[in-house]
Amino acid sequence: MSNLPADLKYTKTHEWVRDNGDGTVTVGITDHAQDALGDIVFVEAPESGRTVAAEDACAVVESVKAASDIYSPIAGEIVEGNAALADTPDAINTSPYGDGWIFRLTPADMGALDGLLDAAAYEQVVADES
Amino acid sequence: MALRTPLYAEHARLGARLVPFGGWDMPLHYGSQIEEHDAVREHAGMFDVSHMCPVDIEGPDAQAFLRRLLANDVAKLKTVGKALYSCMLNDSGGVVDDLIVYLRGPAGHYRLVVNAGTADKDLSWLESHRTGFDVEIRRRDDLAMIAVQGPQARELTATCLPREMADSALELALFHATECGGWFIARTGYTGEDGFEILLPADHAVDLWSVLLDAGVRPCGLGARDTLRLEAGMNLYGQDMGEDVGPLESGLEWTIAWEPAEREFIGRAALDELRASPERREFVGLLLTGRGVIRAHQTVLSNGREVGEITSGGFSPTLQRSIALARVAPGLGETCEVEIRGKPVPARIVKPPFVRHGRILIEP
Numbered sequence: 001m002s003n004l005p006a007d008l009k010y011t012k013t014h015e016w017v018r019d020n021g022d023g024t025v026t027v028g029i030t031d032h033a034q035d036a037l038g039d040i041v042f043v044e045a046p047e048s049g050r051t052v053a054a055e056d057a058c059a060v061v062e063s064v065k066a067a068s069d070i071y072s073p074i075a076g077e078i079v080e081g082n083a084a085l086a087d088t089p090d091a092i093n094t095s096p097y098g099d100g101w102i103f104r105l106t107p108a109d110m111g112a113l114d115g116l117l118d119a120a121a122y123e124q125v126v127a128d129e130s
Numbered sequence: 131m132a133l134r135t136p137l138y139a140e141h142a143r144l145g146a147r148l149v150p151f152g153g154w155d156m157p158l159h160y161g162s163q164i165e166e167h168d169a170v171r172e173h174a175g176m177f178d179v180s181h182m183c184p185v186d187i188e189g190p191d192a193q194a195f196l197r198r199l200l201a202n203d204v205a206k207l208k209t210v211g212k213a214l215y216s217c218m219l220n221d222s223g224g225v226v227d228d229l230i231v232y233l234r235g236p237a238g239h240y241r242l243v244v245n246a247g248t249a250d251k252d253l254s255w256l257e258s259h260r261t262g263f264d265v266e267i268r269r270r271d272d273l274a275m276i277a278v279q280g281p282q283a284r285e286l287t288a289t290c291l292p293r294e295m296a297d298s299a300l301e302l303a304l305f306h307a308t309e310c311g312g313w314f315i316a317r318t319g320y321t322g323e324d325g326f327e328i329l330l331p332a333d334h335a336v337d338l339w340s341v342l343l344d345a346g347v348r349p350c351g352l353g354a355r356d357t358l359r360l361e362a363g364m365n366l367y368g369q370d371m372g373e374d375v376g377p378l379e380s381g382l383e384w385t386i387a388w389e390p391a392e393r394e395f396i397g398r399a400a401l402d403e404l405r406a407s408p409e410r411r412e413f414v415g416l417l418l419t420g421r422g423v424i425r426a427h428q429t430v431l432s433n434g435r436e437v438g439e440i441t442s443g444g445f446s447p448t449l450q451r452s453i454a455l456a457r458v459a460p461g462l463g464e465t466c467e468v469e470i471r472g473k474p475v476p477a478r479i480v481k482p483p484f485v486r487h488g489r490i491l492i493e494p
Contacts, residue, residue: 038147038353039164041445042423042452060471062423064163064353064445067471093162 002031002126005097009113010122011073013055016097017116020104024079025113028101029061029070029092032126037063040092045081046103052076054112059102061092070102074112079104135180136274136335144349152247154181156352163353167447170321170358171488174280175350176342183249184273184329185242185256189265192238196231199259201377201395203387204240207233213305213318216385218252219397223376223404227252228367230318232307241314243275243329245367259396273314274335276328278347279358281488283325284317290341291315299326320355322362322486360453361446363415363482369426370413370441370455378404379457380441381413381482411438411457415482417492418452418468420475429469430456437462448485449494455482 004010009017014033018026034040042062052058052072059070059081081103085091092100107113117125132155141148146157157178159166169175187196196204202216212233218226227248232241244252249269256267278287288296298308299315304324307316314329330338343349356366363381365371371380378386378401386401387393404410418424424443429436438458446453454468454477467474480492 038159039162041164042421044421062445064357065158067423067425090164 002035003097004031004119004123006119008097008119009073009116010119010125011071011116012125013071015070015073017073017113018097019110019113023110024104024106025074025076026101026104027070027073028096030122031096034093034096034100037061037065037068039064040089043082043085043089043092043102045083045085046078048078048080050078052078052105061089061102072105073116074105074107075109076105076107079106133181135178136332137178137180137276137339140336140339141178141349146349146351149352151352152181152245154246156181157349159351159353160349163351163357164447166348166350166354167357169348170280170323170350170354171448171485172281173348174278174282174286174325174346175348175354176339177277177279177350177352177355178275178339179277179327180274180332180335181246182275183244183246183252184270184275185244185253186234186268186270187240187242187256187265188238188268189263190238191263192240192265195260195263195265196240197393198263198395199256200231201386201397201401202231203393204231204233206387207231209306210234210236211302211307211309213307213316217371217377217382218255219376219395219401220373221396221400223378223397223400224373225367225371225376225380226255226373228365228371228382232316234309241270243327248367270329272332273329274332276330276335276338276342277319277321277325278328278342279319279321279323279325281323283323283347286345286347287326287328287342290338290345320362320364321358322364322483323358324487357444357447360442360444360455361448361483361485363455363484365455366442375457376401376404379411379413381455408460410460412460412462413441413455413457414462415480415484415492416440416443416454416456416466416468416477417449417480417484418454418475418477420477422470422475423452424454424468424470424477430458431467431469431474432459432462434474437466440468446484449490451494453484
């Protein structure tokens with residue numbers, strides 16, 4: 001089974017969300033997602049200042065296999081895209097919940113986090129897919 | 131139910147990601163496609179290619195038959211063991227399949243190795259054209275095939291073979307094969323590196339695979355095989371060419387034996403017509419100078435105008451950039467754009483191969 005930190009929130013589209021406690025959240029893709037995609041070779045992270053709605057495609061992750069859209073789990077404004085991924089896209093493979101983070105977001109409504117999946121519910125999503 | 135090669139259990143044991151390919155369950159990778167790619171460029175890797183189909187063609191008319199069926203000319207094969215790459219064309223000059231043909235005996239014994247997904251079609255095609263030729267066509271499903279590729283591939287493979295076989299394998303010139311006790315060892319491949327392709331009885335495959343593994347040869351999947359062949363500028367059937375696109379528009383003109391002019395191979399008339407046509411599209415390599423990854427079927431643009439299509443594209447681990455093969459209108463010049471996810475991204479037009487024998491052959 002892949003690594004699923006209990007303190008994160010998840011989406012059906014395989015993003016994770018971390019509440020940074022300072023009014024921002026960090027978003028990346030799950031260990032399961034990076035494993036399914038294979039070696040990541042290119043990331044287009046969103047630019048800061050961009051306003052996104054929930055489920056907006058706002059980043060692209062390309063693996064050796066294919067390109068995948070990354071969706072914003074909740075509405076808000078992009079604070080920062082992970083610029084380091086331009087040179088080290090494989091950080092998503094080696095550290096999906098750490099150096100492989102994709103963007104930070106100021107949610108329009110912090111309460112929207114409650115509508116996301118917890119680790120157990122996401123684990124069920126993954127189990128249902130296979 | 132997908133077919134399984136004799137090495138299926140080995141792949142599963144090594145943790146391979148298995149995917150359907152040409153009717154078979156095959157390893158895509160064993161963890162990291164890029165590490166496997168690099169292993170072949172720098173050291174040695176091995177591929178289970180048992181899904182590919184050997185077909186033996188024998189009989190008094192075997193040569194005449196293949197001179198009719200193949201666009202390259204098997205009469206060029208003067209010494210036993212010599213190999214030739216060829217397209218097998220349909221009447222309209224499209225490609226039924228691409229294959230390697232070996233001369234096995236002076237009496238006109240040949241062995242073809244054809245693609246997995248096209249094997250049934252190829253066999254019917256061969257059978258339907260045998261009228262008037264005294265030939266025996268035998269599909270060799272009893273053989274497995276392992277490709278060992280990379281700068282260390284030959285040396286390491288030799289340590290895994292019986293002495294006598296190792297000696298004759300190491301003496302092989304490029305594109306030649308040797309046979310011994312039901313084993314068929316060819317100095318050929320699909321990666322742009324030196325190495326062997328070994329055909330052997332299916333029940334010997336696990337033993338050879340295991341000793342190669344112990345010798346330090348890295349198992350590699352179809353993912354690495356695809357990026358290696360793309361860097362090497364080698365075509366993939368069904369993607370870079372197929373039933374509706376022939377050798378003249380897929381960079382394979384070098385495989386057509388136009389001489390002798392009186393040899394009437396299937397597809398020749400259609401090729402003759404296209405050969406001089408001003409409409410004939412070019413087959414080129416592309417190096418992405420902007421950011422992103424080129425994928426098959428994306429559109430090639432020149433000054434905002436649609437001028438062609440990507441046939442194979444991806445990320446090149448050796449160049450650390452995206453590269454592609456594309457079919458484009460003639461006379462484009464040095465640059466173009468590729469439409470990637472709705473945006474035109476600049477690319478340079480280059481002549482494949484991109485990489486051979488571990489060396490980058492194009493200007494970065």
